Amino acid sequence: MSANIPVLFRTYLSHETHSGCKIWEAARATSAAPTFFKRIEIGRNQPFIDGGLGRNNPSRVVLDEANTLFRARPIGCLVSIGTGQAGIISIKKPGFLQQVLPTDVIEALRAISTDCEATHEDMLRFFDNSPNTYFRLNVDQGMQEIEFSEWEKLANVEAHTMQYMKRKEVDEKLALVINAIKFTSTQLTIEQLSME
């Protein structure tokens, strides 16, 4: 991400010039979360930081991209998978050593979770007239205690996810997701949806 304009790392050719970067560089750039890792420079010394700082939920970006690529084709479905309920994503208070970090970065991290659910609300509105096209799955209990550097807690993540999947409403939603992936029911293109 450069300033507020997201940079898309594509594995295919598009209307934009490809940066010609390597797989590891793209992976490194998308994980350059402030306070965790330093930023990375690719190509013409352009610094990248993780898209979490403004595009934590990339649904809107992906719709724009799909619209550019497949303009005339009807949309099958959009499945969005969250990493834990918004507002409770754990960001610890800065410790003594972290106080050397710029406070605006820490403030920006706090803003991530609200950005995420706002995009979800936008998507619900966007797909209002096209039932069973947009789905969001998000483990909303237990994950708030797990910071993303806590590698030893992978088993906890699995346990919380399994609990979530067992819930009746989630189980029913999953059946609809599978159906939507297998059989495209909507005849609307993204462009048509935008005009409604």
Next chain:
Amino acid sequence: MDVDTAITYYGKLVNQVFSSSKLWPRDGRFKATKLEEAIKTVVGDVTSNPEEPLLEIGNSSVCRT
């Protein structure tokens, strides 16, 4: 890469990268070089070239995500 393989690799990667934090956390608490090494290992295992370009030429059967 299928989901189960991805989870296995993720487990290994976070272990390598996050098991020790930097003594003096300037520009981030964890070593970016360790992360880079870990990512390159995964890329190398899957594509047989740690420096593999992101852009796919032709119809490659290997999923990069």
